[in-house]
Amino acid sequence: MSEYGGGRPMARYIRHACAFCALLLAALLVNAARVQVVQSRVYDDNPANRRAEIARYGHPRGDILVGDEPVTGSVDTGEQLRYERTYRNGPLYAPVTGFASQSYGTTFLEHAGDGVLSGTDPLLSPLPLWNDMTRRPGPAGNVVTTLNRRAQEAAYRGLAGRKGAVAAIDPTTGRVLALVSSPSYDPGVLSGNGEAVTSAWARLNHDPEKPMLNRAVRQTYPPGSTFKVVTAAAALDAGAVTDLDAHTGSPDPYLLPGTRTRLTNEAGGCRDASLRSAFKWSCNTVFAKLGVDVGVQNMVATAQAFGFNDPGLRIPFSVAPSTFDPHVDRAQLALSSIGQYNTRATPLQMAMVAAAVADRGQLWSPYLVERTTRRNGETVAGSGAHPVRQVINPSTAERLKELMADVVREGTGTRAAIPGALVGGKTGTAQHGVGNTGVPYAWFVSWAQADNSLEPQVAVAVVVEDASANRGEISGGGNAAPIARDVMRAVLGR
Amino acid sequence: MTKAGTTGTPVAAARTPAAVVRLPRRRGIELALIVLAVLLSVYGYCAVGLARTGTVPPGAVGYGAGLGVLALSAHLAVRVRAPYADPLFLPIGVLLNGLGLVLIYRLDRETPHDRAAPAQLVWSTLGIGLFIAVVLVLRDHRVLQRYAYVCVAAALGLLALPILFPAVNGARIWIRIAGFSIQPGEFAKVLLAVFFAAYLAANRNALAYSGRRLWRLQFPTGRVLGPIVTIWLLSVGVLVLERDLGTSLLFFGLFVVLLYVATGRTGWMAVGLLLAVLGAVAVGRMEPHVNQRIEDWLHPFATIEAGLGPNQLSQSLFAFAAGGMLGTGLGLGHSVLIGFAAKSDFILATAGEELGLAGLAAIFLLYALLVERGYRAGLALREPFGRLLAVGLASILALQVFVIAGGVTGLIPLTGMAMPFLAQGGSSVVTNWAIVALLIRVSDSARSQYDGREAP
Secondary structure (H helix, E strand, O other), rough: OOOOOOOOOHHHHHHHHHHHHHHHHHHHHHHHHHHHHHHHHHHHOOOOOHHHHHHHHOOHHHHEEOEEOOOEEEEEEOOOEEEEEEEEHHHHHHHOOEEEEEOOEEEEHHOOOHHHHHHOHHHHOHHHHHHHHHHOOOOEEEEEEOOHHHHHHHHHHHHHHEEEEEEEEOOOOOEEEEEEEOOOHHHHHHOOOOOHHHHHHHHHOOOOOOOOOOHHHHOOEHHHHHHHHHHHHHHHHHHHOOOOOOHHHHHHOOEEEOOOOOOOOOOOOOOOOHHHHHHOOOHHHHHHHHHHHHHHHHHHHHHHHHHOOOOOEEEEEEEOEEEEEOOOHHHHHHOOOOOOOOOOOOOHHHHHHHHHHHHEEEEEEEEEEEEOOOOOOOOEEEEOOOOOEEEEHHHHHHHHHHHHHHHHHHHHOOOHHHOEEEEEEEEEEEOOOHHHHOOOEEEEEEEEOOOOOOOOOOEEEEEEOOHHHHHHHOHHHHHHHHHHHHHHHHOOOO | OEEEEEEEEEHHHHHOOOOOOOOOOOOOHHHHHHHHHHHHHHHHHHHHHHHHOOOOOOHHHHHHHHHHHHHHHHHHHHHHHOOOOOHHHHHHHHHHHHHHHHHHHHHHHOOOOOOOOHEEEEEEEEHHHHHHHHHHOOOOOOOHHHOOOHHHHHHHHHHHHHOOOOOOOOOOOOOEEEEEOOHHHHHHHHHHHHHHHHHHHHHHHHHOOOOOEEEEEEEOOOOHHHHHHHHHHHHOOOOOOOOHHHHHHHHHHHEEEEHHHHHHHHHHHHHHHHHHHHHHHHHHHHHHHEEEEEEEHOOOHHHHOOOOOOOOHHEEEEEEEEOOOOOOOOOOOOHHOOOOOOOOHHHHOOOOOHHHHHHHHHHHHHHHHHHHHHHHHHHHOHHHHHHHHHHHHHHHHHHHHHHHHHHHHHOOOOOOOOOOOOOOOHHHHHHHHHHHHHHHHHHHHHHHHHOOOOOO
């Protein structure tokens, strides 16, 4: 007890004070463990924490490829968010790539393939544990599209800046060969995060031409006469028509059931026409009556088999659902059957209709991503053809092909003909607006099969909504068919 | 007062008859640890360069040589004048100083127009110079006891000095002379520790045995308490005027710890805690500056929720969280997002992000070891002034680490203060080297006079 100088056991108090200091430092360590390990996710995931963004843009973004050629790139800006997206030929591929913006997120393939493109997809790294250990992100991967560059270019050139869209698919697999929307925009102007990007964003969003609207998959149009393919398919499959050349007993004009509205035709010779000539000359009266004869149940079933009323389609980004209204009276059904009333379709949906007809009634799920690869080209994941369903009987499909081929050979779609190939098509001039005062949309859906080929090679749908043209000049055969022809020729290589 | 080593207890005498017990000097261990510390620092310096540019930075050799020469000169001074000193003080100081230089150099990569590492190296040189001077000139720490009142006058003068200078970033703690910013409050810490130790050593019996007893706590009389509380109030008052709350908290803690060690009276702790609570409430109410700090501590993400973006504390927390267990690696973190004061008050966030919890634990352990060695020197001494001085200096380090590290990790409200040795700031580095020099001096006395009674 006795100590030098004082007589009180100072050593004891020194030990207490030392223990106190140790306690302080231990508290620091415990708290550091709380922040760094236990609750680190809360801090990491805070939207105000820029680290995730810095990491995301800290290395070049993977590329989107058309064929072997990347249509995208990355540029090192040297800023805090280092790499910005660039696009080669941005407007041409904008409906496919979408944009990858540091300010406004991602859309379309940039969005659907973001895991691979940004390098976060766990499949990309051959040794995931090793990357976790080193905490270094692996290089980003690439997304290879199914697009056919020449078909895409032909479609874009054909639209020539007019409002409209083109969708082309391979009927036997569902591969999307062309997806064009016009007018388009350069997604590169949205890549960064500066003042210029903000104003470009505002300008694009307020543009009355809606250049950022992807008309091929996100806009539905009344399909007009092109929908007669579906009505004919339903009539043949349901047995309402058994002989293409038999008279259908349809009046001209046709009185919509339960109303006094008279439905007429643009062309003559529709009274009591056979299905073949009615299809060739696009008789509204015949197909309105056929739809009513087939009945709402069969019409809805066939339309849905082709993909109408399906909100779940993804290619891999979502496609706006095309609609065929199942709750209609007979007059509405008559109008629905000629692609009016509440019947609406995306260009991609109409391409799917043509494709299913071309491939013996078999519908394949459309897809846009051929495969995803690592930086060095090794495949990470491949996608293949997925059959959806047998939409119509193969025999029905064969007879429909005959009807469609007649249209191109000698009907309203002669401008889609390609020497050396069998081409089938259907024109459409869809009225819309209150009292049909709007400028009609010109449609053309078709498929083509080279003479030396065993299978159809391409199905395409074109819509042109040209506000500048006179009403009389807008027609599927005049405006849309040549675009479809050029796209098909690009695919056939002629 | 009896000199240790000349007489022993019966037990010790029985084991070591007559002969004076000499502890091993352990200077070789110190040298080896210093070499290791220098190598670790150079490795960190290279790691930054390799991570940033893929090449070893061109200054690596010069940096290593500079730090090595400084450390070796300090080692030589210790070898000559304090051969029995604890061999851990100097290597820990060198390693922390070297690591601090690495972290500042690393943050300089993000701010090419504001290089702080070269100036910090100059200050480190000055600090080690002061270290050598203290070790060489101060032959016996008890000399300081004579200058207690000179020390306190100087400390108060230094604390008052910045009032004459314009405020910087809301705090009047800097003076600017010839382009250099000096924080006189840093030097005042050591001087106040010397004064407290001397005063309490002289008056501890009066403090311990006089006074009233209230319930189980014994309170001192006003006569003995008067002078020391006056001086404490003066220093704290000056600090509140200067709005430097970290230092104010540090002085208060130092005062309470030394009072407790000198008297062993728990009543002192009660008085201390009461004063602390009263002071905290009063200052928190009156000072909007302080009130804001407390609000930030309670709700670090308030500015984010208000749409104003993250404040410094949330950025600091983000940095620590990003480090995780092992850290991002030197040069690969983004602690620069903290912005202002990333190299000084928030330097620990860079360590936390780039070295992870593992590195942070290592740094805390180094501080703990430094503090523990200081306390151990105090325990081994036989005279109260040396004991209190060692305890005071070690406590300054411990409290300072707690206040600033606790602040930047959200454990306690944030108050601006320099992480000892690590943070950018010349006055702080120089002061910390002075503290280590004094600890080495005290430890040398303790171990050279070892009598086998207490653990050395």
